[in-house]
Amino acid sequence: MFYLIGLGLGDARDISVKGLEIVRRCEEVYLEAYTSILTCGAEALEELYGRPVTLADRETVEQGLDSVISAAGERDVALLVVGDPFAATTHHDLVLRARERGVPCRVVHNASIMTAVGCCGLQLYSYGETVSIPFWTDDWRPDSFVERIDANLARGQHTLCLLDIKVKEQSVENLLRGRKIYEPPRFMSVSVAAAQLLEAVGGRAETDPGLTPASRVVGLARVGTDTERLVACTLREMAGVDLGPPLHSLVVVGNTHPMELDYLKQFELGSDAKDTGKAKEGETKADQASS
Amino acid sequence: MFYLIGLGLGDARDISVKGLEIVRRCEEVYLEAYTSILTCGAEALEELYGRPVTLADRETVEQGLDSVISAAGERDVALLVVGDPFAATTHHDLVLRARERGVPCRVVHNASIMTAVGCCGLQLYSYGETVSIPFWTDDWRPDSFVERIDANLARGQHTLCLLDIKVKEQSVENLLRGRKIYEPPRFMSVSVAAAQLLEAVGGRAETDPGLTPASRVVGLARVGTDTERLVACTLREMAGVDLGPPLHSLVVVGNTHPMELDYLKQFELGSDAKDTGKAKEGETKADQASS
Incomplete structure (x- = not known):
């Protein structure tokens, strides 16, 4: 099975619970890292997932993902994509190529800009x-x-x-x-x-x-x-x-x-409202309560 | 703190890991249930979160959420929204009203149709x-x-x-x-x-x-x-x-x-490809491996 998993806006914990469960049980995990970027490092992903993450850069995606698709024909393989998997054109092509080769695909959606x-x-x-x-x-x-x-x-x-x-x-x-x-x-x-x-x-x-x-x-x-x-x-x-x-x-x-x-x-240039509503979590009561 | 948390496309496990962590430590959790629907029941949410979820229906949202905003001024309150919190107009109004009352807000994005x-x-x-x-x-x-x-x-x-x-x-x-x-x-x-x-x-x-x-x-x-x-x-x-x-x-x-x-x-009417690539999880190797 070939899983295309959206990571959302780029923090490791933006992955969905469903996506995380799948990644944790996949045998190979790739991160597509050229159409967008993570605001965290790939290490943060590895720590959360408890497994190694291989960087699939542009070259790999454009030339080499055939080998990833082949692997997905044999075992469970996840390709992690920042944002939603279908926000970029490349991934429709990937799914088509996988299906042509009889490799079943599954997509886990997530937030996109x-x-x-x-x-x-x-x-x-x-x-x-x-x-x-x-x-x-x-x-x-x-x-x-x-x-x-x-x-x-x-x-x-x-x-x-x-x-x-x-x-x-x-x-x-x-x-x-x-x-x-x-x-x-x-x-x-x-x-x-x-x-x-x-x-x-x-x-x-x-x-x-x-x-x-x-x-x-x-x-x-x-x-x-x-x-x-x-x-x-x-x-x-x-x-x-x-x-x-x-x-x-x-x-x-x-x-x-x-x-x-x-x-x-709220966002006018020169206004005092610099805070766009994203308080740091460390400042919230919930964090204090959970610590 | 008033948390607006996107649930994504409607399965309990579509919530992000970040969203789940926040919900689990909030003192009150509401589910907004009239601009969209969950494909699972609210019970599935309660089971995943380990805490009660109160249904905030149209009447509550349009008339009564003032009390929820007040509560959020005192403690950590989460409002769960199917899809992304900002896909519907109502929620911009909510955030503005909360901010006018000095209640800090935080949004956790998710997938939307x-x-x-x-x-x-x-x-x-x-x-x-x-x-x-x-x-x-x-x-x-x-x-x-x-x-x-x-x-x-x-x-x-x-x-x-x-x-x-x-x-x-x-x-x-x-x-x-x-x-x-x-x-x-x-x-x-x-x-x-x-x-x-x-x-x-x-x-x-x-x-x-x-x-x-x-x-x-x-x-x-x-x-x-x-x-x-x-x-x-x-x-x-x-x-x-x-x-x-x-x-x-x-x-x-x-x-x-x-x-x-x-x-x-793949989706042509009358074509045999009824499967849109969403294999049931129970059929995947990963599931077998994890069970």
């Missing part, structure tokens, strides 16, 4: 299409996401922007020379995303109905963790906001209901 | 706005959802349709007479949803670019459970499909990539 973004107060119903913002390079500066954000805004919809993650990338030179030397991981921050968006909409007047420097946006960092931070401001302001360590996401705000506005107020 | 719908193979990125389809009555037959499905289709986007749930509703007569007699719960099936949609688009030709009887749809039942069932067919055919017990959801398919089509093939 695509739902957890509800924490900023904007209604999930009112989001249009999700866009991905890739890191620009000197000679590769795609901006089709602006068109999609504009189309969402034209319908009054919010847009969730997923920000680029580069894990185990090779430089062009190393790739050409076939050298397996990898660049350090990079995670796009809300400020870099905002800067790219500002450049993409360059000369637009603030009266433009699409995305402009004056558009309202929400920056989200480490959603669902104890250090979660949210900031609401204009796109122009967001280019100067530092939300700290990854992962970051950005929301472009469409038409808002009064309740949505009320909720966003 | 809004992400788990990825199980049908259509990319989450390619969904437009989500719509809700309410039960029609003799004199209340709203159809604004058709307009939104059409707008999504015009952009090539898929549409997730959330189907109505009526829990603890009073008949008009009982409501007027102030009698607290409630109707049995009702859950909209994919066939009822399809029938309403067919009626709403009535005379449309199949060449219409919007929703028509020939539009491709996917019916989903009990996503994430061992009895999950998915069927892909036309809207016309869906009106005759019985997917069994609740909860059901419906997806209207927009433009598809070859991989999406390949994945959908």
Whole structure:
């Protein structure tokens, strides 16, 4: 049996009880570590599971998971995926390939930023299409996401922007020379995303109905963790906001209901409400009681 | 501390390890039971948690949760919510009201149908706005959802349709007479949803670019459970499909990539692949090994 198990937002204990039970009895456990990142180390997983976890990086997933699928034909194998297993395209392909080979699959769902973004107060119903913002390079500066954000805004919809993650990338030179030397991981921050968006909409007047420097946006960092931070401001302001360590996401705000506005107020740039409601557990009575 | 804890897709063991730890040390535990349903009984929760769970129904949530918020000002209180706590509007209001009263809140995210719908193979990125389809009555037959499905289709986007749930509703007569007699719960099936949609688009030709009887749809039942069932067919055919017990959801398919089509093939109406990949756990090796 091939189990695809969602880890949720990235803390070891975000796995579901069902997922944990399955992992604990699987003979082989792999962690898919290139489409997202854990906010904890893989060691924290191993400690919770009481078994070794093998890192399946991009290379392994794209080239080598055939061997994992084969193993799953013989014994119980789990592939751990940050977020929900089906939030990324890759995993549909994996399931299809496993089924073609007669290996039964089972999926354990979990939280994903695509739902957890509800924490900023904007209604999930009112989001249009999700866009991905890739890191620009000197000679590769795609901006089709602006068109999609504009189309969402034209319908009054919010847009969730997923920000680029580069894990185990090779430089062009190393790739050409076939050298397996990898660049350090990079995670796009809300400020870099905002800067790219500002450049993409360059000369637009603030009266433009699409995305402009004056558009309202929400920056989200480490959603669902104890250090979660949210900031609401204009796109122009967001280019100067530092939300700290990854992962970051950005929301472009469409038409808002009064309740949505009320909720966003908590996160206004410059407001004193720095706490987004994630008290550290050590501060709670429950923790004291349990200790 | 006021904890809002997502239960995920509705099985007791879909709660996260973090959520379970919190529930086990909370002094009062409430289950919000009117915006969705558990596929297990509340007893299964009590057994897993080792503590009593109080049902907070619609009346309690809309009128009485003030007392729960007050309690949370004094001690640790958990409100359990099927899916993700922020998938429904009500909970933003709750958090705001708690914060206004100085009661700290903490949210534990979980899987929601809004992400788990990825199980049908259509990319989450390619969904437009989500719509809700309410039960029609003799004199209340709203159809604004058709307009939104059409707008999504015009952009090539898929549409997730959330189907109505009526829990603890009073008949008009009982409501007027102030009698607290409630109707049995009702859950909209994919066939009822399809029938309403067919009626709403009535005379449309199949060449219409919007929703028509020939539009491709996917019916989903009990996503994430061992009895999950998915069927892909036309809207016309869906009106005759019985997917069994609740909860059901419906997806209207927009433009598809070859991989999406390949994945959908598994669920074609009339295909032999009745199994959607959710083998019963009792059949797996891991279960045998753990027993």
